[in-house]
Amino acid sequence: MLHRSKYIPSVIAYILILALTLVGCGTSSDSGNTPSTSENQNQTKTTQETAKPNDPPVELTFYIANAPVKDMDRIMDAANKIIKEKINATLKLVVTDWSAYPQKMNLMISSGEPFDLAFTGSWGELNYFQNASKGAYLDITDLLDKYAPVTKSRVPESIWQGVKVNGKIYGSINYQVWGMAGAKGVQLRKDFADKYNFDWKSIKNWNDLTPFLDAVKKGEPGIIPWEYSNQADNFADMPLIYGMDSVGDNKIPGWIRINDKDVKVFNQYETEEYKDYLKTFRNWYVNGYIKKDAATMKDYLPDRKAKRIAALYANPYPDLVDMPELGVQSFMSQAPPEDKVYSYSKRFTEPFIPANSPSTAIVAVGANSKHPEKAVQLIELLNTDDSLFHLLAFGEEGKDYKKISDKQIEMIKDMYNFNWSEWEIGQSYGRMLWDQNANVELSEKMLSMIYEADKTAAVSPVMGFVFNSEPVKTQIANVDATLKEYLYTLDSGSVDPDKYYTEFLNKLKKAGADDIIAEKQKQIDEWKKANGK
Amino acid sequence: MGQLKMKREGLFSKLAINLMFIVYCAMCLIPVLLVLSISLTNEKSLLTDGYHLIPKEFSLIGYQYVFSGTTSILNAYKITMIVTAVGSFLHLLVTSLMSYAISRNEVRYRNQVSFLVFFTILFNGGLAPYYILITKYLHLKDTLLVLIIVLLVSPVHVLIMRNFFKALPDSIIESARIDGSGEFNTFFRIVLPLSTPVLATIGLFISIAYWNDWFTSALFIENNKLYTLQYLLQALMSNIQYLLSNEQASRAIEKSIGMLPGESARMAACVLSIGPIILMYPVLQRYFVKGLTLGAVKA
Amino acid sequence: MNNNLSAAAAAQKRFKKTGFLHHRTFLQEMVRRWPFYLMILPGMLYIVIFNYLPMFGAVIAFKDYNPVKGIWGSKWIGFKNFEFFFKSDAAWRVTFNTIFYNLLIIVLVTVISVLFAILLQETGSRMRTAVYKSVMLMPFFLSWIVGEYIVYALLNTDQGLVNGIRKSLGLEAIDWYSDAIYWRFIMPLAYLLKQVGYTSVIYVAAVTGISSDYYEAAEIDGASKWQKARFITIPLLMPVVIILMLLWLGKIFNGGLGDWGAFYNLPRESGILFSSTDVIDTYVFRSLRTVNDIGMSSAVGLYQAVVGLVLVLISNYLVKKYDSDSSLF
Structure with missing residues (x-):
């Protein structure tokens, strides 16, 4: 007896562990622990029974990238009152940290996990085009016309072309506050430009800047004349400056010229423009206009915040020539506002819509969504119902923000804050609420100019063409590795192009750059034929 | 005599061992102290003065932000x-x-x-x-x-x-x-x-x-x-x-x-x-x- | 007890040629040693469910993976996913770097950790030992992302602490981030600083686990501290040393026992440094940035695992020959 009782504690402990290791398997049969499946069953039922007015509202899941938001539950309750009343649905907004969001969405798609709406785009690892062509998202071409006519009509038809895959639309464009048309140019510190009598209004390319940078270098110790950042490479990330546009990813070889009717694809690293660029930037680097460790600068913010930058690349449209009155609020990028570091901005190019800009921010409907109609209705609601949009973006008036004028608000500290991520869910057109720093009149004038440009600006000749990289992905992988090794050191001027340029080109060729270019050309020719261009 | 010599040798080796660990531990502590120091430094000072082992301008704003921000x-x-x-x-x-x-x-x-x-x-x-x-x-x-x-x-x-x-x-x-x-x-x-x-x-x-x-x-x-x-x-x-x-x-x-x-x-x-x-x-x-x-x- | 064993052995011999014997002795073994197999069961169950079931996903390496069609629905494409790595001219360089750093780090970490584990017993104060041990472990808690900031704080050209000291000594500032040769030393050093505390803790546990009887007996025989370390501590530590090295060897091509985060973060992706900082994992990570192809990355993973397995099987065989108790299996 005594002997046996010794066993008991260990036997209990053992059963406990065994039970715990098995819990995982156990829950699969226990529907109580799996709200998602049971709810989905409910939901299927409701749609089958054709919506009666007192049907229970369906729940729509919407995945976006954002940090956890304080007081989210309170705002969602308020938002759901509106959504329920308007379309008899509720919204479950799931936020995932930026550093894990793309991976999480790709995994959800891989596992066929249903979702109703998700934020996506064609940059980073978001893979809108790949996922759309593989069937991860629902074709909403017809649903948009039927359930989201206002959202559809507000975006110019030419821009819808930019999100089509095989002629079908797989996501609703979040037509951004900043518009699609953009121009590339520079921003200079006003005090320096004035001091050295620099004629900033007439600059049209990098070389025109050299006298200014030289004056700053000689006269302003401790100031970095030009900011080179590998986050926005001055050649590879801005084809427009050279009158070109990229096909697919910016850096991968194979660009086109924007005025080329034949749409011929070529290697941008073999052009005269690139050779000139290298000459200029090497000269800048040697003369000390560019920081010594520019090639490895991952984070440009500290220098900008410390007001150490005299000139940098910018997207100024409209610039100070187009709209001189902007001068009163044109500060150097990221410089502390209280220091009032004024700047001049000047664009090098005309406004233009590159092929990849419409797909910057997209809301897609999941292929496995049980309620695609409701999901598209929600898209329409988020883009047209200003009170709902403002609620999600800024919270409740009086609690989370104060209205300081008709169209301007001030956020209240430590309350609900959507982290300025509202651009992922849609847009309010009617009464955009500006924060307290903005000059409402100027900002609205600027916006109307951009919207106008979106209708008139030149559009990329390959707008609507989607490059399928599958056939040459081996080459792309190898080219990509080569690019990372050479591109930034060459483009920042850190190494002598006479020595490294040929080596770089040879390695690109060896890695398969020509195959990629040929494949791009082949697909573009097919696309042109199919679209009668 | 021999006993004493051994003791002195023991003392010496103990001293050497401790000294070595102190040096190594100092190497381990530098990164940790740097992290601590940066966390306690005013952001503006970080931008203008760079990183230092002792904060040039003390500030708790980093911690405040972490606790209020989320x-x-x-x-x-x-x-x-x-x-x-x-x-x-x-x-x-x-x-x-x-x-x-x-x-x-x-x-x-x-x-x-x-x-x-x-x-x-x-x-x-x-x-x-x-x-x-x-x-x-x-x-x-x-x-x-x-x-x-x-x-x-x-x-x-x-x-x-x-x-x-x-x-x-x-x-x-x-x-x-x-x-x-x-x-x-x-x-x-x-x-x-x-x-x-x-x-x-x-x-x-x-x-x-x-x-x-x-x-x-x-x-x-x-x-x-x-x-x-x-x-x-x-x-x-x-x-x-x-x-x-x-x-x-x-x-x-x-x-x-x-x-x-x-x-x-x-x-x-x-x-x-x-x-x-x-x-x-x-x-x-x-x-x-x-x-x-x-x-x-x-x- | 012994009788039972020899009877079983005899039975085994007798039925060696009959096919169903294996099954029968398996059952016999289960019945005879049931408490032990019951102890294994929860862990084994877990490993089967959470490690072996998903392992079928490794077939992705041979497939043109399409997330919508799923793993089984995707098309078989043979060895096509392996091409990009083996055809690239960087394959040799990164393979060399991977082996170079791993061997260097394995040897250095092991020697230093064992030395520390022994010397930690000789500080003359339990309090001091505890303090040293805690401090040594601290760098282990810092992620490589934080490590990147720290190294940058120390080494950046204009405002780095190291160049600050050099300037105050009248020396010229060094541009650490554009000369690959420095990184042959910086990388192992950073890795050591992070890893040694952790490994030492394992060896300290092994040293404290050694019965004090051995040392007492040695003391009676008049053994010196050095002799005790040489003839008692080190031999008794050997099994742990071997197991850790075997485990490390298995992952030599796949991150080592630590992780390759250091190689990705610390050099700040500086292209000039790649000749000395690029290892297989960083190279693959970089090549697949735009292609983002699961099939290609798992192909490289599979290759790394196979090479690791071969290495371990060989070394395990050698270990078994000399000291069967220390072998991995």
Whole structure:
């Protein structure tokens, strides 16, 4: 007896562990622990029974990238009152940290996990085009016309072309506050430009800047004349400056010229423009206009915040020539506002819509969504119902923000804050609420100019063409590795192009750059034929 | 004379040993102090003066930002502590049972089992099938359990622990068996108390792993009441990066709280996440000593 | 006891040629040693479910993976996913770097950790030992992302602490981030600083686990501290040393026992440094940035695992020959 009782504690402990290791398997049969499946069953039922007015509202899941938001539950309750009343649905907004969001969405798609709406785009690892062509998202071409006519009509038809895959639309464009048309140019510190009598209004390319940078270098110790950042490479990330546009990813070889009717694809690293660029930037680097460790600068913010930058690349449209009155609020990028570091901005190019800009921010409907109609209705609601949009973006008036004028608000500290991520869910057109720093009149004038440009600006000749990289992905992988090794050191001027340029080109060729270019050309020719261009 | 000489030599070597450890520890402390110092420095001073081991301009704004910027950090501490405590306990239990069994020579398939365990260290199917298993078949998404279960068994720990059990004198186990003690009884009453050093070590490692795990939360947790501390801090850090690069956002923030604490908040988050585990270490240390004395008494 | 064993052995011999014998002895073994197999069960169950079931996903390496069609629905494409790595001219360089750093780090970490574990017993105060041990472990808690900031704080050209000291000594500032040769030393050093504390803790546990009887007996024989370390501590530590090295060897091509985060983060992706900082994992990570193809990354993973397995099988065989108790399996 005594002997046996010794066993008991260990036997209990053992059963406990065994039970715990098995819990995982156990829950699969226990529907109580799996709200998602049971709810989905409910939901299927409701749609089958054709919506009666007192049907229970369906729940729509919407995945976006954002940090956890304080007081989210309170705002969602308020938002759901509106959504329920308007379309008899509720919204479950799931936020995932930026550093894990793309991976999480790709995994959800891989596992066929249903979702109703998700934020996506064609940059980073978001893979809108790949996922759309593989069937991860629902074709909403017809649903948009039927359930989201206002959202559809507000975006110019030419821009819808930019999100089509095989002629079908797989996501609703979040037509951004900043518009699609953009121009590339520079921003200079006003005090320096004035001091050295620099004629900033007439600059049209990098070389025109050299006298200014030289004056700053000689006269302003401790100031970095030009900011080179590998986050926005001055050649590879801005084809427009050279009158070109990229096909697919910016850096991968194979660009086109924007005025080329034949749409011929070529290697941008073999052009005269690139050779000139290298000459200029090497000269800048040697003369000390560019920081010594520019090639490895991952984070440009500290220098900008410390007001150490005299000139940098910018997207100024409209610039100070187009709209001189902007001068009163044109500060150097990221410089502390209280220091009032004024700047001049000047664009090098005309406004233009590159092929990849419409797909910057997209809301897609999941292929496995049980309620695609409701999901598209929600898209329409988020883009047209200003009170709902403002609620999600800024919270409740009086609690989370104060209205300081008709169209301007001030956020209240430590309350609900959507982290300025509202651009992922849609847009309010009617009464955009500006924060307290903005000059409402100027900002609205600027916006109307951009919207106008979106209708008139030149559009990329390959707008609507989607490059399928599958056939040459081996080459792309190898080219990509080569690019990372050479591109930034060459483009920042850190190494002598006479020595490294040929080596770089040879390695690109060896890695398969020509195959990629040929494949791009082949697909573009097919696309042109199919679209009668 | 000889006695004295030996003593002096002993003193000298002791001095040399201590000196070496002090130098090495100083090297280890520099990065930690740098993190601490950055977390306590005014953001503006970081931009103009660079990093220093002693803050040039002291400020707590990094910590303030971490505590005010996000959802309930206290709840996240609670979740993380539950997961770490329960997870580490179960991990130790399952691991020690398994590794004890495969450490015994009378278990014929011990090498086959060891190989099966080892094989999983090398080969895995990648994230996608794992995600499918957890969400589609086990339905563990959005549960507290998933946070515990992902780290429940570590093949590396099983094999390390097995070696420690192998080193135990066979005679102790044999004599227990002769006294009529069952295998489970021997394990819990005799083997485990003798193994506190290894239990404390593996326990330390696994609790660090549970404590630091943010990716499980990111992939499988959608309910904001189940967020773990590390996930919140990770999200906070990438959010700072996002806000900093968003001109409109950082201007609005600057208006209300001054310059957005980028570096300092990032380092404050780092201090807040590793602080508790560093403080926990001496507690585990005490187990070491206790295990030692216990072992001495038994032996 | 012994009788039972030899009887079983005899039975085994007798039935060696009959096919169903294996099954029968398996059952016999299960029945005879049931408490041990019961102990193995929970862990084994876990490993089968959470490690072996998803392992079928490794077939992705041979497939043109399409997330919508799923793993089984995707098309088989043979070894096509392996091409990009083996055809690239960087394959040799990164393979060399991977082996170079791993061997260097394995040897250095092991020697230093064992030395520390022994010397930690000789500080003359339990308190001091505890303090040293805690401090040594601290760098282990810092992630490589934080590490990147720290190294940058120390080494950046204009405001780095190291160059600050050099300037105050009248020396010229060094541009650390554009000369690859420095990184042959910086990388192992950073890795050591982070890893040694952790490994030492394992060895300390092993040292404290050594019965004090051995040392007492040695003391009676008049053994010096050095002799005790040489003839007692080190031999008794050997099994742990071997197991840790074997485990490390298995992952030599796949991150080592630590992780390759250091190689990705610390050099700040500086292209000039790649000749000395690029290892297989960083190279693959970089090549797949735009292609983002699971099939290609798992192909490289599979290759790394197979090489690791071969290495371990060979070394395990050698270990078994000399000291069967220390082998992995």
